[in-house]
Amino acid sequence: MKKLSTTSWKIQAASPSTTARTGFHCPGNGLWRPEDGAADPVFIFEGSLMPASGGVSTVWHLVREPQR
Structure with missing residues (x-):
């Protein structure tokens, strides 16, 4: 399992x-939404495998990084 660094929690604008x-x-880390917009954004941890959306492969876009 990948070790998560606390430096990844810095506040930055999502590109x-x-x-x-x-x-x-x-x-x-952050809220990610599927490219087709068919689902609500979900929080995904850095290093996790990106999930499918609605049972199909998709491209995910970072909506917002976590804030402290």
Whole structure:
């Protein structure tokens, strides 16, 4: 299991280009929404595998990083 660093919890504006595909590791903690917008945003931890949305592969977009 990947060790999570507390430095990844810094407050930063989410870049519109921050994306991840289903089956790949999440590049950062935060709220992610599927590209098609068919589901509500979900919180995914850094290092976790990005899930499918509605049973199909998708591209996920970072909506918001966690705030302290």
